[in-house]
Amino acid sequence: SLIEALVKENKSLAKRAESKAEGKAIQTTKxxxxxxxxLAADSTASSSATATEASEAFAQIRALTAELEDSTARIKALQADAAATAEKIETLKADRKAVGAKAARLA
Incomplete structure (x- = not known):
């Protein structure tokens, strides 16, 4: 009968629509x-890049700290040299005075 055929076709259409909807839902989920x-991969890559940048920054800080320590050591060495030179100058001045005094006595 016509009604049975329509009911059958309606059920068939309903099944196809349901199947299509399930397929769309599965695809949307995928x-x-x-x-x-x-997004997770991008986030991981970004975190990795940030970690690399931080590591490079710390390496630069360590290098600059080492340079600063070297410079400080050189400055201390120069200060010690300057003090030794000042001491030599004072010794030479004293020697010159002594020579001047001897010369005055000899004259």
Whole structure:
């Protein structure tokens, strides 16, 4: 009968629509999962890049600290040399005075 045929076709259409909806839902879920995976990968890459930058910055800080320590050591050495030179100058001045005094006595 016509009614039975319509009911049968309606059921068939309903099954196809349901199947299509399920397929779309599955695809949407897959797309969302792929999107989240991409975001996670981007986030991981970004974190890795940030960690690398931080590591490089710390390496630069260590290098600059070493340079500063070297410069400080050189400054201390120069200060010691300057003090030794000042001491030599004072000794030479005293020697010159002594020579001057001897010369005055001899004259």
């Amino acid at each position: 797309d969302n999962a792929a999107g989240k995976t991409d």
